[in-house]
Amino acid sequence: MPYPSPSTAPSTLLHPLPHNNNAFVFPITLKFEEVVYKVKVATKQNGWLCCGTATTEKTILNGITGLVCPGEILAMLGPSGSGKTTLLTALGGRLAGKLSGKITYNGQPFSGGMRRRTGFVMQDDVLYPHLTVSETLIFTALLRLPSSLTRGEKVHQAQRVMSELGLVRVANTIIGGPLFRGVSGGERKRVSIGQEMLLNPSLLLLDEPTSGLDSTTAQRIVTTLRKLAVEGGRTVVTTIHQPSSRLYHMFDKVVLLSEGCPIYYGRASCALDYLSSIGYSSPVAANPADVLLDLANGIAPDNNDNMEKEPKAVREELILAYDHNIAMGLKVELYGVDPNTYGYLRDEPNNVKREQWSTSWWEQFRVLLSRGLKERRHEAFNKLRIFQVLSVATLGGLLWWRTPPSHIQDRTSLLFFFSVFWGFFPLYNAVFTFPQERAMLLKERSSGMYRLSSYFLARTAGDLPMELALPTAFVIIIYWMGGLKPNPTTFSLTLLIVLYSVLVAQSLGLAVGAILMDVKQGTTLASVITLVFLAAGGFYVQQIPRFIVWLKYFSYSFYCYKLLLGVHYKADDYYECSTGGGMCPVLDFPGIKAVGLAHIWADVCVMALMLIGYRLVAYLALHRLRPS
Numbered sequence: 001m002p003y004p005s006p007s008t009a010p011s012t013l014l015h016p017l018p019h020n021n022n023a024f025v026f027p028i029t030l031k032f033e034e035v036v037y038k039v040k041v042a043t044k045q046n047g048w049l050c051c052g053t054a055t056t057e058k059t060i061l062n063g064i065t066g067l068v069c070p071g072e073i074l075a076m077l078g079p080s081g082s083g084k085t086t087l088l089t090a091l092g093g094r095l096a097g098k099l100s101g102k103i104t105y106n107g108q109p110f111s112g113g114m115r116r117r118t119g120f121v122m123q124d125d126v127l128y129p130h131l132t133v134s135e136t137l138i139f140t141a142l143l144r145l146p147s148s149l150t151r152g153e154k155v156h157q158a159q160r161v162m163s164e165l166g167l168v169r170v171a172n173t174i175i176g177g178p179l180f181r182g183v184s185g186g187e188r189k190r191v192s193i194g195q196e197m198l199l200n201p202s203l204l205l206l207d208e209p210t211s212g213l214d215s216t217t218a219q220r221i222v223t224t225l226r227k228l229a230v231e232g233g234r235t236v237v238t239t240i241h242q243p244s245s246r247l248y249h250m251f252d253k254v255v256l257l258s259e260g261c262p263i264y265y266g267r268a269s270c271a272l273d274y275l276s277s278i279g280y281s282s283p284v285a286a287n288p289a290d291v292l293l294d295l296a297n298g299i300a301p302d303n304n305d306n307m308e309k310e311p312k313a314v315r316e317e318l319i320l321a322y323d324h325n326i327a328m329g330l331k332v333e334l335y336g337v338d339p340n341t342y343g344y345l346r347d348e349p350n351n352v353k354r355e356q357w358s359t360s361w362w363e364q365f366r367v368l369l370s371r372g373l374k375e376r377r378h379e380a381f382n383k384l385r386i387f388q389v390l391s392v393a394t395l396g397g398l399l400w401w402r403t404p405p406s407h408i409q410d411r412t413s414l415l416f417f418f419s420v421f422w423g424f425f426p427l428y429n430a431v432f433t434f435p436q437e438r439a440m441l442l443k444e445r446s447s448g449m450y451r452l453s454s455y456f457l458a459r460t461a462g463d464l465p466m467e468l469a470l471p472t473a474f475v476i477i478i479y480w481m482g483g484l485k486p487n488p489t490t491f492s493l494t495l496l497i498v499l500y501s502v503l504v505a506q507s508l509g510l511a512v513g514a515i516l517m518d519v520k521q522g523t524t525l526a527s528v529i530t531l532v533f534l535a536a537g538g539f540y541v542q543q544i545p546r547f548i549v550w551l552k553y554f555s556y557s558f559y560c561y562k563l564l565l566g567v568h569y570k571a572d573d574y575y576e577c578s579t580g581g582g583m584c585p586v587l588d589f590p591g592i593k594a595v596g597l598a599h600i601w602a603d604v605c606v607m608a609l610m611l612i613g614y615r616l617v618a619y620l621a622l623h624r625l626r627p628s
Contacts, residue, residue, distance in 0.1 A: 119196025397481025430509025
């Protein structure tokens, strides 16, 4: 059978299509030639004398070739592990590693300008669950659309996309998550598509857009994609696992993969005829997608004379048939299509900026801070967390109720309680910060949405109001209930030191979370740090052996405790050291003598270095986290 030829692109696609924000959809002709991708895989070796691991090279993609023109939808079919997502990621310019072959966009390699014209919809909908549909799209518009547009124009663009995708009805409904109800799965998928449509992309890539959806919802999604391609002049490429018959017939072209090798490429409507021509006929009423997937798994149709063949033999025969019947015709087609037919020149258009970022650093920070505050407002005013802090403060105030100045042991223990509780409570909270946003950070950073520095500062600054409000309420309650110095200056300094310790502890938690990027591992390490700093804090162990005494100088709880003692006691102060009224210097009290009251400002500087150093480590750890 001759190679199934592509349909001619509509004549309306020969020129850029107008858009309502005075931009254009520049038609993109996507070519990929002999794409090969290999990865190194560790395999376990067992023998009589030793056991270990060896590294072998595995081929994920093996010579994939194809062409997608504007106005067309290319569907990638194949069983799990066949390389569909890997190929899609490569076409989106997001695949790192040993990739060979040639991928061009109107004859040009992937570039920053192409990234701005490419929309990539991941299989899993990575969305903030507590934002509404409208807020999600508006915040995305504010970050991704160019600064040449006003805020009102960006909001209007988001509203237009909602209207086009049928999301107006649920505009004020939250996205939702596993523990609380929000929009439906199909609506969530349309929100993900809408985020990419805000850029008015020329090339739209989607990974399993119908996964987990019922047949009716899946048809609506594919109908939307069909409209975006045909009416909008966009090039659409999607992976799909097992489409229904009516979905299959909505695709223009199909690439069928089996273990990384192509076994069919061509018009979707010609697939069954091609298979019949090479001896794999199927029932007329069969779903073409089911037949293709069975063959990709090495299973011949039921009514085929060769159905007794082994799966490996079936796949090998299909690969050979592809090389003989399709490969040569496909190469002819690739070289016969002129990318400039669609009006896209080599140079960047005048109305597209060359800079990497769409908006300024300050605008990114402002939008990210606003979005973060809206998304985490449920956390900031978490009733359980507020109750936890206030109940501990009240209980502590009752336990240390109006402790007299003569009870120096109880007073120093109360100050140490300040340093311990607000040294570790923020640490555990901060460990969760970045691991919980890993998927979102990878998604948005790979899209070039914002600078890492603007995200980092906005994310950490957004946590400050609640991180500082709770310890303030805590100190106000327990300070006066505990009967500490009724001096406004002493109270203010105590509060400042506690807040200072909160920031340092939060910094360490951010660093631990960013380095490990795993909540379970992070909390485990935080527990170890807590125990070490608690023991070395200068209260429980006052005579630390010399060979390990250096450990206390890494404990911010030690410095916080020392600063609190320095605020409440002076070197020339005395305390009642016997029931007969005898007075002793406070420096003779073992709990204070072990810590000391000297070099207070040096301790302030050390904590400042910790605060800056831990946050710098967290930032560098995030910088290392790059999308693959």
